[in-house]
Amino acid sequence: MMNEWLTRLRFLFTRRKTDELEEELRFHVEQSVERNIAAGMTAEEARRQAMIDFGGVERARQQTYEQRPGWWLGTVEQDLRYALRGFRRNAVFTVPVIATLAVGIGATTAVFSVVDRILFRSLPYAHGDRLVTVGMVHSLEKQEFMMGGFFFDWRDHQQPFEAMAIQSTGPHACDLVENNPAQLDCLDFDAGYLPMLGISPVLGRNFLPEEVLPNGPRVVIISYGLWQDHYNRDAGILNRQIDVDGSPARVVGVLPRDFQFPTLQPCDVIFPMVLNKADQKTANGGYGNPMRTFARLKPGVSIEQARAEMEPLFDHTRDSFVPAEMRKDFHLSIRSLRDRETQDAQSMAWILLGSVFAVLLIACANVASLMMVRGEGRERELAVRSALGASRGRLIRQTLTEAALLSLAGAAAGIALAEGLLRVFVDLAPTGVPFLDRAGLDLRIALFTILLSLLCGALSGLLPALQTPRVVALAARAAKFRTRTVLRRSLVVGQIAVSMVLLSGAALLLKSFRNVEEQSLGIETGGVFTAQIALPGFRYDTTRKQMQFYLDAEAAIRRLPGIRAIAFSDSVPPGGWQSGMRWTDLTIDGKPYQGEGTGDTLTTRKVTPDYFSALNIPIVRGHGFTEEDTHSAEREVIISRLLAARIFPGEDPIGRRVSGRTVVGVAENVKNGGLVQPDAPEIYFLRGKSESDWDGKKPVLVISSVLSPKAVAPWVRSQIAAIDPTVPVQMETLDQTVSKLADRPRFETALLGFFAFCGLLMAVIGLYGVISFAVAQRTQEIGVRMALGATRGNILRLIAGEGVRLIVLGGMLGLGAALAAAQLLKSLLYNVGPHDLVTYAAVALLLALAALAATFIPARAAMKVEPVVALRYE
């Protein structure tokens, strides 16, 4: 067997001269002739008889040739040469086809390279598909967490996981104190963390078990970025003592360059997470320290199974740790790591992918349509080839070869286009899109593109190939016209339908985006900017020191020219992190609040008196906080109008007690749930001069100035530096903050709008092509009709009527599909229903106008046909 294959292979590579076969066959005939002469025939008769005996020379030659292994490769080469020659001759056809494909394939490739990591590509860990995040969630913390008080319970009694590892809840700021100081992000994780993810340090080692014990040696693992930027990738970093937050730690390892933390938060320095079972039972009021837990499922265990198996442990914990009235609010959550990393980006990714595939579909339909037109033009040529013995299969292969060639050329141009588009995407994209910094055109994407182009080639090649000429094509010209047009017309109807879907999706998003942009936020953003001061915790280690710093800074900045108001708050509307409170924690006049349940939460904010004037939030009843209040022992609150209406419907809230504090005022509502979420009721606490008012989250400085923030910002910086030159200050205008929040809808709208535009353009070109071609085919018929008395108006109606039928049919189909598809968009829409009548009417009108224009241009040409010319038309 081996031998046989080797022989075959040899013949594949050594080309045999066809002359040899010729000579062999000639020899055969000569022998016959000689024999016949010997048998007594004349020379002429002998040759004639020999030829009769021999039979079809050409057939024998062909059959012999086809015995050769891989003989068909030669015909592929022929097909290719033939196709290329055709393309060169017919640039009018080739250029638009390649351009169409390039747009379709390029856009799809660019989008795919963005969504690939979100939806498909396996996570960069060993067994990434089995990694999950485990913990409990409640309405104020939607990311899974655990407490040291019950973690050991869960870890020791769990069944579904083969490994569990923990990290601290999130990175915290820390200081590298050296001759080249830097502020870094620090994190803790335990010794099982890296092994569970299947990651080994690129240099050095992981934490040892004894290093995560209490009072163990102080060691750290550092990130590749820190090693590179700060230590110049010096291999001598191992075992070096570095000074973090004022105490030395020994570096034992360096993380790989492309390592990403499962929380996707970048960190520079990692300490061992020291957890003592006994300590955790008493720490933090018996709850233990909060942490994030990740786990690897045992092979074959599904997330649902794991959830079912963990439920009893969770129930036990909830019943022993959570007060009875809050238990309803706590849930067990186990999510795949992919879901946690991508959060809500998945639906956006699917929508983008779906819409770009729709564009690709339209592009392929256009190419198929163009190829059919070309095929009709070459009807006679193909018929002749067919008559000369080319098999149907051979002709189909020729068409497919041409389509594949075009697609690959389109893919090459498309990749170049994708590179450009990707850059635009990355510039445009909001910060919330995960892995975007890693998106790029790599081998995997290139393979996808090639596959895509072949698919597109098959699609656009097979349709025209299905209609290879019959023998009648040699004689007939118009008879076979019908069946063929049915196919092309359905393509156009499909294109119109798909672009209707794209257009209405884009229009809905556009309208939603306008609503987002034009809504009133309830705050003044012009001239307002925020400053975040990151005080190094180890030098400002008491709340008193921190408060003093903040108050000093406030006083210094207040003296600057142009400052209208300055205030501290723990957060700033309309979006981002804002602290919250459960309804169950609310008391009214000393009694627990009895109203609506725990489903949604209140927003809370701890502000200094000038907060309301800095953001220009009107106080609609009562009065705001005053400077005197900050020194008084009397605790006061201001509530939002929404909250007042909810807890004191129809009553005067002023003077009532809420959570043990007196309501002194009612503030107008502000947007506080992000740009597109409904507003939450809000409660403002006074940030006074006592130490406890400055506990918890580091405050943000809100500065309103009559001068441009650009001018004021450097002064603010220098005032803070005058107090402590080492603390970093991060400043941003409120307009920038708001604009960043709108990045996401802007991104979605821009992309979908672009796709819809491409789709519409291609569909209209496709329609134009079909109608023009029909006019060209029917010139003679039109001439006859006119000669028989049809008016130009009749002709216009005849031709335009056909276009209108296609438009109406496609539009109706598209409308149905669009209404169904809009359900998918629902989560992205703000203040627009998925079935917004005005939007659909506008889209239908736009599509109809564009399509009618594409119809009337060729229809007018038909109207101008001169009967005499047309009748002579051949």
Next chain:
Amino acid sequence: MQPSTDLLQGTLDLLILQTLAGGPMHGWGVAQRIQQASKEVLQIGQGSLYPALHRLEYKGWIRADWGASENNRRAKFYSLTMTGRKQLQAELKTWDRLSDAIGLVLGRIPEAAG
């Protein structure tokens, strides 16, 4: 006379191999030999002969060399290779079994090969 395309394809291969077992031969010779040996019953049309010869050559069962014919003309001579010889033995066995079996079914005693 009916052309021999009625022959089962495998049978033609067997005939060619058997014919070449007697020594190298050119295509025309193979056709003549089969015709003579079968008492003019089997006429191998060239349309089948040359594809078969080439097929066998590509399989590596026979090989082709250019040489001088009996009347001193350039001709292509085919000869059995080692694999071809083995193949011939195997096919002969198969043939015997097959013809015995068919003979049994038809109720005839197989004639002695002549």
